[in-house]
Amino acid sequence: MSTTSPSRNVTVIPAKPQGSAPGQPTKKKLRVAAYCRVSTDKDEQLNSFEVQKTYYTEKITSNPNWKMAGIFADEGITGTSMKKRDQFMRMLRHCREGRIDLILVKSVSRFGRNTVDVMRTVRSLREKNITVMFEKENLDTSQMTSELMLAFFSAFSQSESESIRENIIRGNAMAYAQGKVSVSPTMFGFTKDSNGEIAVDEEQAQVVRMIYNDYLDGMTPGDIKKKLERLHIKTSFGRDTWNTTVILSLLQNEKYMGDALRQKTFKPSLFSNRSKVNNGELPKFYVSDCLPVIVEPDLWQQVQEEVARRRAKRASTEKAKNPLEGRHRGKYALSDILICGKCGSPYRRTTWAKKGKKKIVWRCGTRLDYGTQFCNESPTIEERSLHTAIVNGIMNQYINVSADMELLKANLDRALAPQVPGGEADIRTRISELTQQKQDLVARCMEENDITKYELLLTKIVEELEQLNQRLKGIESQQKDRAVTETRMAEISELLKQFADSGLQYDDVLTRRLVSAIRVKSDEEIEITFKDGKTRTEMIE
Template sequence: MNVHRIRKEMRNGKSIFDLPLRVTFYARVSTDKDEQRNSLENQVQYYTELIQSKLNWTYVEGYIDEGISGTSTKKRDSFNRMIADAKAGRFDFIITKEISRFSRSTLDSIQYTQELLAHDVGVLFQNDNINTLDSDSEFRLVVMAGVAQDEVRKLSERLKFGFRQAIKNGHVLGNDQLWGYDKKDCVLTINEEEARVVRRIFDLYANQQMGIRRISQTLYDEGFTSRKGNAFNVLTIRHILCNPKYKGWYCANKSQTVDYRSKRKIFLDESEWVMYPDPSIPAIVSEDLWDRAHALYKRRSRQMMSHQSAAEFHNRYPYSGKIICGEHGASFHRQVLKSTKGEKEVWQCRVYRNRGRAACPAPQLRTTELDQIMARIFDQLAQDQQAIVDAVVKVIQSVPDEHDYGRDALRIEEDLSAIRAKKDRLLEMSMAQALTIEEFKRRNDSFNEQVKGLEERLELLRSEEQKGRRSAQQLRNIKTALEEELSFKNGINSALVTTILDHIVVKKGSTKEEVRLEIHLKFGGPFGVVFNRENASFRFNRS
């Protein structure tokens, strides 16, 4: 039946029960507890009998959601199916208990009731005495739905208060699967078998200065595994190192819910955390050990963040990621060895670092030795110096041509013209009263946002094009600098090594006394090198 006709009949004195309508119901409970299930059964029975008792109504099977919150409609399958069936014209009227059953969100309530009315379907919120087929229902719905939404906010506040009271009473909240502890009735006790792993992690990290990935492999080699029998996840080790509970401290306020409806959270800075010693949390490691480990973790994190990207951090040393073990194909990692003579930078096969000499016989390489080898190779290439300089300059000259700035700018300008034409048509439609003021504003604002974004892209594109142009003088300066670098007057240049070196293979059969290398440059090679450490001699051959 048409909504307009229904309202006309009701204005003439008829009640909703007098009209020939196909009627269904919607019932929902937010938990799966027994008392809630009983309530749901009672709702179903009540609405079924109510609808069937009205002579002018035709009963349509109801829609039921169980154990689902009313804050959002996204996961309410029956509710969404009901909306789809309403649009398909399968019934005329829905009965539900109250607004908070239908939806606790003002936006959802109004949106869905308006959608239903647009398809000639009304809703009766029985306890709130709101029938959307009444002409004044929308105003009343806004007021009542606002109250329901405020109830969600109050519930959120009550939960937070309950958490605070539980903590004050010595109940430990949070993760029930915290490694190193058993938790029962909100009380933590130390699980000694797991606590051994926690203490070992802090010892390896703080006392032995070991990295997190190497800790994971060391634990696995020592027979310590996760609950599933795998090597410890790197993320798990990080969480253990950062959790103050391991030193017997309470820690809260790490995150904050900024929208109780969407439950969106933001993670707070450590300065905003709430931390204090808590007698109800038994410590697994000493405060001194935890503090040293945490300070080291933060220092390493700052070092990582100080670089523009993880890739830049990885490649800040000229040989990072470029030395490969011929035995396993694994990469060599940098290590700084300390002695009474000072520090020495060396490179070791990852397999050797993780599993020892028995797993990989490849010798470690010293950075000073690699620098000497690279200097000798560059020296041998002196006859090709001008060819290298010309090749690099050619690459620099070609960079601006790799990107067609003019083509991209033209596309953006075409998009801008198209959007401005749409804005003109939108204004014409508004003047012809084909659009409401609200609809005009919404669409016009959307177009303005698109225009702003395109204009910003165009400005950035033109800026990049300008940067890409290099003058003849700039190229001459670059050429002079390259020629000076390739003369090696000031020793080996690590940036030059990074630019020209592709990779180095430590060949099988290399020993501590005699290292055999295969060096690949980005513009040629490979170069075979045999380095004898006893007399510091080199033998080269170009393959």
């Protein structure tokens, strides 16, 4: 006997619409926003940018059932990351605050080119019942039953960006290999001439040379920053405040000596927010003599050596967290160059007080930290006696007491700024002579209708002219540096006048420029090593 189940009574409760479909009549107006983005700031892109904003403004305001919730537009920003798109992030903040019901976007690629970011953002908006309409793809997120199509279009947009990135990398590599060089529009010291070529901004170039010379004189980037701000010198961005990191970068940039190292950094992937230093992952390209020279190569190299010396400087105290990592101190020149002849530790300046009397002395850092435990023979030297010995060393090395003032100045001038071999007048005279010889030979070739007869001689003349012109460029560039050196020489001249009257006085700037190291051998003598490689021993009185 079969049994039949009783029919069940089912009542359907219709869904309660949370909002009408876009464009349909409703009692409550939809708050509609639009998002626009262009990835570059080129004119044609900016025109498209303005067209997008105008189009969405008219579209939203012309619909009686829509209420304008804002036009959010990012200009010249890539879509691979949301972090730098300020207007996009502002729009999402308004969504979280419940101020937007519908977002209009031209296409998925304008919304974003990172598949993960696009999908995550759309999901979070759908949870808040906020619809996104992509017009080009005709996608309405409120009507989607599957995310497959959105994921497909988003992935396609991402692949477009990846393809563009690969083309840019390939193009840059080809340009680097061909020696093509560009300079940032904001790079201090450079500008563009009337033909659009890279040129030197002479006013800023003088500042660059001053920074290089000040650094060699012992000033720290912090000291240089204060000096630039005190002189009211503006940065390349027109700001009054300088940054020590920028100053150190300026001191190490090879472009100032006319060369360029390409591909110093790179981005590991399309979505990398920061560039990574190229430590060999990709090839580098060094292009020589490709830019106008602001700083002479010799001066640039001296600064690199000084940067390396300061980084490798030993700490002045063995009790430092890392005794092998010291810090350059610009206050006293001797803090960097005075070392103990017994243990090799830097000497430190300290004050002795006895019976109410104070005197400044220099003592071995190890002796100060540990007493006689590790260095029991290092002498303590009074600062006045030490300064006198250093001055005597400089005078004996560079200054002849019986010489006149002009000769004394010339000696120090050569030590501070070595000259390019050959005088400018001699070089110009020789160029004039060779040019005349060249013209005479060309005339003979035309008369005799035989170029092979004088070909070898003409080649030699042309080669010598090229060499002389290169030397002349070096001299002209060095003359620019002389403007900074002359200020320094004015100070030296004053010191020389003092010397003529009552003897040369100790000077930190002069010591830094001329002396590379001073080793304390005993309480009676020091060994001075000068920057030209010469060494001499001086007695301490």
